[in-house]
Amino acid sequence: MILCITPLFVVQESKNMSKYYPGIILRVYPGSLAEELELVPGDKILEINGQGLRDIIDLSFAMADEEIDMLVEHADGEQEMISFEKEIDEELGVEFESAVFDGIRNCANHCYFCFVDMIAPNMRQSLSIKDDDYRLSFLYGNFVTMTNMGPNDFRRIKQFHLSPLFVSVQCMNPELRAQMLRCPGAAKIAEQLDNLEAAGADYHTQVVLCAGLNDGAELERTIREVVARRPHALSLAIVPVGITKYRTDPFPLHQFDAEGAARVIDEVEKWQKKIQEEGRTFIYLGDEFYFLAGRPVPPTSFYDGFPQLDNGIGLTRNFINDWEKESEAHGETAPYEAPVYLDVVTGTAVAPVMQELAEKAEAEQPNLHVRIVPVENKHFGTTVNVSGLLTAHDIIEQLKALSGPRSGILIPEPALRSGEDIFLDDVSLTAMREEFPASRIEPVQTGGDYYRALLDWPHYAKRRAGETSYMWQSNAGYTKNIQY
Template sequence: MARMYPGIILRVLEGSIAEELGLVPRDKILAVNDMPLRDIIDFSFAMADEEIELLVEHANGEQELIAFDKDYDEDFGVEFEHAVFDGIRPCANHCYFCFVDMIAPDMRHSLSVKDDDYRLSFLYGNFVTLTNMGAADFSRIERYHLSPLYVSVQCTNPVLRAEMLRYKGAADILGQLAKLEAAGADYHTQVVLCYGLNDGEELERTIRDITARRPHALSLAIVPVGLTKHRSDSFPLVQFDREGAAHVIDQVEAWQERMRAEEGRTFIYLGDEFYFLAGREVPSAEMYDGFPQLDNGIGLTRNFIEEWVKAGAAMDEEDDEDDEARIAVVSGTAVAPVMEQLARELDPDARRIHVLPVVNEHFGATVNVSGLLTGHDIMQALNALTHEVDGVLIPASALREGEDVFLDDMSLDAMRESFPSVRIEPVATGRDYREALAAWGAYHRERPSGGYTWQSNAGYTKSAVS
C-alpha cells in the first residue's frame, strides 16, 4: 500500500457528519475507502462516494475504521491544519527578485518557506513557476480537472527566464504552458517586472506570447519588483521611479486597448503600485473585468473604492454620522492618499478622522503596502500621535490569515493591551472602512478561522479568506 500522509483535523464543525462520528481536533484521517491521501484534493474526490470507510488515527495512536453512508454532495464538516498532507512542495529556483530571500533575519520559519506547489496554486491562487513539475503532476491535473492555475511567467524569452530564475530548467516556460493546456487546464499569469531586465522589449515579447495563448491564458498581471532593506543578493535591482512607472503604464495601455477591441475585456492588468508611483489614478472598475486577480493585489484599490461607494449608498442617512468618535486610520504610505480622500467625504475638516501613513521601518521605507506593516511599526506610529483617539483602524491584510498575529509575531491582543483606552479594529474591505468611520459604535468584524476545509462537489476554500 502507498505511504499514508495524515490529514490532521484542526476543527470539527457543529452538527456535521464528522461530529456525529465522534471525530475531534488532532484526530488524523489516514485513508478513505483504502485510498491514501496526499492533500485535501484527494480527500475531496474520495469523499464524493456515498459509501465511505474512513481510516482514522486518534490522539492515543489507536487506529479505527469508521464506515458510514452520506449523500454525494453532503459536507463532511472538518477543517484541516494543512491543505497538503505530504508537505508543501518547495521552490528550487533562486530568483533575482525573490521576496522571501529579502525577509528580515530571525523571523518565524513559515515566512521563509518558498512554496512552488501547483496544488496550492489551484486551491488558493498561489503563483507557481512550473519548474518542479513532472509527467505525473500533469496527469493528476488532467485527472482531477485542476483548473485554473496561477503561473509566474516573468518573461517568455527562454534564456532570460533561466537567468532570472537561476535555473536552467526554467527556460521552456512556453512548453510548460502547452503541457498545462494539453492537460485541460487554463491559467492566470504574472510578471514581476524588474527595471532594465524584463521590461521594455522583453515585456512586449512576453505580452505578445501570452495573449497568443488565449483562451487557455485567462489573464496577465504585471507587478513591480519589491525590494526590502534586507536584500543581500549580489544581482543589482532597482525599483521603478515615476518616469519608469509612467512608461510601463503607457506601454500596457496600448495593449489593453487592443485587447478590449478584440474581445471586450482588458486581459492585461497592472499592479496598483505602478499608478501610485506615476501619480496617476487607478483605472475604473470596468477595466478590471470582475477583478480576476484581486488576491494578487490587482485592482485592490479600485475594488476598495467601489465597495466604499456601494456601502455608502446602502446606509441610512442617520447611520452616516458618528461625530463623537475620534479615529486614527493606519495605512501603508502608498495607499494613504486614497484612504485620506475617502475619509474626507465623511469628515471634510479632518476634525475626527485622521489617516496615519506608517513608514515600514522593518522592511524599509520602499516597502509601502499596508499588508507588510508589522505590529511594532504600527505601535511606534500610534505612540507618536499628538492627539487622543477613541479608535484605531488597522489593515486586516497586515494580520496572518486566520489569526490575529502580525508579521513580526506581535498579536493583536498584545497591541490592544498596550492601548487599553483605545478600541482597535481590523478593516478588510471598503465596506468595512465606510461602516467603521460612519458608525464606529456599532462596528465590529469577527476574524475567520485559519483552517483548511473540504466542501462538496470538489469545491475548495481556505476559511480564512471567506
C-alpha cells in the first residue's frame, strides 16, 4: 500500500550521495511493486530509508524493511520521496542497468592467459571490460582473483554473509601466481583465502591450466592445498587455457594437445578417486580435456550436482541428460509427412556429441535429415572451438558454402548475448535470418531444446523473452567456457 509520494522539485544532494551512486532501472516487471509505484525505466533509486546504495546487495537488505522511504530521481532531474508499506519478503520487481551502482571494480592484473586481452579489435567496448569484483562473484558466479580486496571488503562479506564466492586460484605457489598474474599482491593467495574463511565465506575455485607452467608438480601442489581447505573450499575446476589469434602478450603460452590432455586426466583422476572415497568428486576437469584426449565425459554422478556448470564443467553431460529426460517425457513422436532437412551449427569441440544425438533422432524420425555444421572460428582463430564464441559472420559464411536442401537451421543460443538476440560481432539474429529467407533459424540452449527441435521441428520455437540482461555482464557471458 502506497502511503505518500512527495515531489522534491529542487534536485538536492542527499547526505549519502557523495559516497553512493544511483541504481538506474532498466526494466520494470509487470504486476510488480515497482509498477504499482509507477516507476519506469530510466528512473534512478538514490536512497532507501536514508541509506545510500552501492549495489543490489545494499538494495536487497534495505528493502527487507516493511516501511520504505525511497528517494527516486526521474529522467527530467526531478526527485521525489515515495513512502510505502510492503510485505517483508516482497521484492521491488525491477532489473537494473548494472548490478553494481558505484561501478565495476576492474581487474588490476595482467595475466599471461587473460582472454579479454585476446578479444578481436573493433568489437563492442563492453567486451573489453575486465571485472574483478567480489560482488559479481557472489551474485553471478564471476571468478575473482581477490588481488584488489582489502579489510573493508572482507568485513562486508562477513556482515552480509556473502557466500559462496568463486575464486581464480590458478596456482598455490605464491611466487608463480604473482608471476602469472603479473601482480605482486597475487602472492598472498593463501592469506586471502584465510580472510575469506575468517569472514565465514565458502568458495569454489578455478585453475586455468597452462601447459608447462602451472601443470605437473605445480598442479599437484595446488590440488593438495585446496583440498586441505575443505569444507570452506567447495570445489576445484581445472580448465585448459584458451588462446585466440589476437593474443599479443610476449609470454609464450601453449595449449594442450591430445597427449597432454590425457596426462592431465590421468593425474587428476588419482586425486578424484581418493576424494570420492569420502563421498564427493570435488575436483572437476573442463569438458575440453576429454574432447582433446578422445575420451567420453564422465557420468552424471561424477559431477556432484554440477556446482560449476556455468564454468563449462559438466556442460556436455548435462546437455546429454537434458536430451534423455526430454526423450523419456516426450512420448511417441508424430512422424514427419515430408522430409525435414536441418543444419545444426556448433563449435568444433562438441560436434561429435551433437552428431551422436542427431543419429538417435534420425532413427526415430525416418524423414529427418540432420547435417552437423562444425563452424571453424575464423574470427578468434581455429584454436577457439566452443560454440559460445562463434560469430554471425563465421556462421553465415560457412552455411552459405554448403549446398543441398535445408528446411531449417539450429544455432547455439550461447553465441547470443544474454537477454538480446545479438551475436558477438554485433550482428542481430534478425539480420542472420534475412540471409537465409528460405530457412527458419531457431536457437538451441539445452539438450531438451535440441531434442524438441529435431523431433518436433514444425512446432519448435525458442522464446528468449524475460532473460536477465545486465550491461556489465557481456564479458563474463562470452568468456565462460560454454560448449554448445
